[in-house]
Amino acid sequence: MKNKPAYAIASVDAALLLASLLQQEGAMRVTDVAARLGVSVSTAHRLLGMLVYRDFAEQLPDRRYTAGPVLGRGGLRPAPVTRLREAAVPHLRHLVDTVGETANAMVLAGSDVRFVATVESPQVLRVGDRTGRTLPAHLSSGGKAVLATMDAEQLAAHLEPLGATGAARLQRELRTVRRRRFAVNDQATEPGLVAVGVAVPAAGGVTGAALSLAAPAARFSRDLAASWGSALAGAADAVARDLSAAG
Incomplete structure (x- = not known):
């Protein structure tokens, strides 16, 4: 079975999962992200900020976040x-x-x-x-x-x-x-x-x-x-x- 690495980096795992969620499920609020990942709102905000910086996410005018150019918004509707x-x-x-x-x-x-x-x-x-x-x-x-x-x-x-x-x-x-x-x-x-x-x-x-x-x-x-x-x-x-x- 494929399990988590013995020395998994929790922040990296959370960021990668968040990128997948934005691509699959569309725009999310910071509070939605916090609830889905089981983290604090401040942690969710920091994760989103890093994804935006690396073009994996972008912020919409209504302050929600969605998949960025790197993810191409492709795949599932x-x-x-x-x-x-x-x-x-x-x-x-x-x-x-x-x-x-x-x-x-x-x-x-x-x-x-x-x-x-x-x-x-x-x-x-x-x-x-x-x-x-x-x-x-x-x-x-x-x-x-x-x-x-x-x-x-x-x-x-x-x-x-x-x-x-x-x-x-x-x-x-x-x-x-x-x-x-x-x-x-x-x-x-x-x-x-x-x-x-x-x-x-x-x-x-x-x-x-x-x-x-x-x-x-x-x-x-x-x-x-x-x-x-x-x-x-x-x-x-x-x-x-x-x-x-x-x-």
């Missing part, structure tokens, strides 16, 4: 990502309470999935926060769950870069995902990490989203996959209902 996160987090918390493993929300971004929210397991040995990170869609559990919902034309763009052998392998796996209604990532992206994912039904202007449960491989068995898939499916439907109601 901020409004749907913010709505997805707000709708998903309560259900991620319920999943963690029920299953005891780390729960994530993610959204398709090109050929990758980008994690937009994580609620960590309370267990000492656990999968950590993945917010802001990306994984190849064809390898991750949530990515495969989203790909399995696509029609042939949409899927073709994701199959082409994999070559004939890789495309055939993925198509076989997606048939299994459609039959089971959940996808599994068994250490394909990180040694020692297993995840189960399901797609979130399109709702409220949010498409290409997924939820996942992730755990150390030592604590996972194939017998758990179906029950995790069922719990995730219930959460995904609830997220879609909340998105529809908010939209």
